[in-house]
Amino acid sequence: MRNLLKLNSLFILAIMLILSACSKKERSATTGWQYNDADWGGFEKTDYEGQVTGPNLVLVEGGTFTMGLTDQDVMFEWNAVPRRVTVGSFYMDETEVSNIDYREYLYWLQRVFGESYPEVYLNALPDTLVWREELAYNEPLVETYFRYPSYDN
Template identity: 65%
Template sequence: MKKTLIHGLSLLLLGLLVVSCGRKTERSSTTNWKYNDQKWGGFEKLDYEGQATGPNLVMIEGGTFTQGLTDQDVTFEWNNVPRRVTVSSFYMDETEVANIDYREYLFWVLNAWGSTYP
């Protein structure tokens, strides 16, 4: 009796496992329509393939750090409360450009092209 019960439960679990591994189609959480189905208008959901890195850009890895006072505050002013900050990864140009250099460039563009610059 005990073996029959164990065999029956194991077959039931195996059947549930096989059924749950079937091909699933993605559906919208808002409308419950299937993506990429002509019957529902053919709304396409494409896989994101990433973005090509621009020329002369360097990847800056993100991370977390503690911003603010990390040592003991002897004066108890608490004007610089520590916070945990997360910075996302981003790209930065490998060439440093100061604000004055960029303003000179804009001035040159205005003088060279005037109002005809697209």
């Protein structure tokens, strides 16, 4: 009799667990409201399918490394103090795009969108001021890097 009572309670518990696990209506843990309720409206919760990888992109896995001098500093200059750096994962195109290819693309943008939508062309122009730094003489790169023929490839 006792075994039968234990078996029945175990069976009822299993049925309740199965029915609660199969419930398709999700509820908010904060408010208790149902998500995506067609009758009462409310908060819409969408399913996340993950990031779509663009065409011809390769994932470069991130990680940590020690940047700077890792061996003994014989000259005691301390100009490359070692520090731990973390780099996040990112995607990179598997084919290299040279400056001349990108200038050709800009030419096409200007021909197609130049009169109607000039902001499309202007937004595609590269920022050549990234070469400018304090205490560094990089002005020739600022002025010539993108347009100068030596940097075409």
